[in-house]
Amino acid sequence: MDMSGEQRIEAPRDVVWAALNDPEILRKCIPGCQELDKHSDTEMTAVAVIKVGPVSARFQGAVTLSDLDPPNGYRITGEGQGGVAGFAKGSAEVGLVADGDATILRYSVSAQIGGKLSQLGGRLIDATARKMSDAFFKRFAEEIAPDDAAPRSAGERISDRNRIAAQPVSAAAVPPDRRLRPETSPGLPDASVSASWVSWLNILVLAAAVIVIASVLVIGGAPRPIPAIAPAGSSIDLSSAIVLFLLLAVGYLAGRQHEASRASISDRHLLLALLARRTGAPEA
Structure with missing residues (x-):
């Protein structure tokens, strides 16, 4: 595998050179690097976890620097050796301009890979x-x-957001409260009030279903799967009863919701008619 490229780094050349020879900086920058120990000016050992496609391995290797020409x-x-995953070895020329x-920073890399890693294909490895x-x-x-x-730290970014949130908002930017609520005719009940009993009924039915199912599970254990076709002569077991109860509860809730919606519309039309008769206005 061969790879080359260049990168522009916004720092003077002597700073870049010093960083490339600093094991602590290299350990932080190399993806997956867990350990990087410098034994001399030209020798280092490293431990890194590398994942290539479905293969992940912990590599232990040695690094040697040569042809030093600072900066x-x-x-x-x-x-590096990665156990059953394979091995990797190679060299790179690094130049600073x-x-x-x-x-x-210009680099040219030439590497050889063996074991399972070599079976993954050149495109994935590249x-x-x-x-x-x-x-x-x-x-x-x-x-x-x-x-x-x-770059700014996370704390600085949070402080900026808090400062923006603390700024007063002008009254013109906030619409009056009356614009947030729909206007209703005098003497007519709010639609949310007429439908509130439906919501409470739904909650009660669902609560009853949960209580019944929890009681059955505590007493008789988890329900068994229901076969698609019951054997001849068999009776409905406990699991079937639970499923039927849930289906009935859901059907009941759907029916009550539909009836409540129709009743709410009918009640509203009736109230409008009564109001029109009292005021002498034509009926809607």
Whole structure:
């Protein structure tokens, strides 16, 4: 597998070089890296958990730096073992080029993969490698960014939201309360009042159903599945009775809701007719 690319990092070249040789910064930036220990200026060991498609493995490996040319670049070679998942080894050329106050980092990677990882296909492996590379450089840029360019913390963002929420709202921005409620004719009951008894009835029926089912489960255990066709001569068991009770409860609620809606409309028309007769106005 071969991969190359470049990244522009908003930091001076000497800062980027120092960060590339800092094991703590590298540990934070390498996706899945759990341990990274520096034993000398050119030798490090690492432990990382890497997931490629359906294969996930914990790799233990050694990294060696060579051809050091500070702050222009170096060559890095490494090899890792992931148990039954396979192995990976390769090398990379890393170069740093100053670009004003920023740095252009160029890299060229050549790697070999064996074991189960090699059976996943080149496209999946390449896509995973590029995704990990993008994640590394994004985190790396955040780690070495100047303090004034660092992203705001979550606490600062929450403080801004609280300050905006605490600002007074003008009266013109809030509509009067009377616009929020529909106007009703004098002497006519509110529609929510005429339908409130239906809601309470629904709640009572559902509560009764829950109580009955809970009592049956406590006494007789969980219901058994009901066969599609009952054997000849068999009686309806406890599970069938529970299902029938639920169906009846749901049907009853649906019927009451429909009747209540029709009754509410009829009552409203009747009240309008009575009101029209009293005032002498034509009936609606």
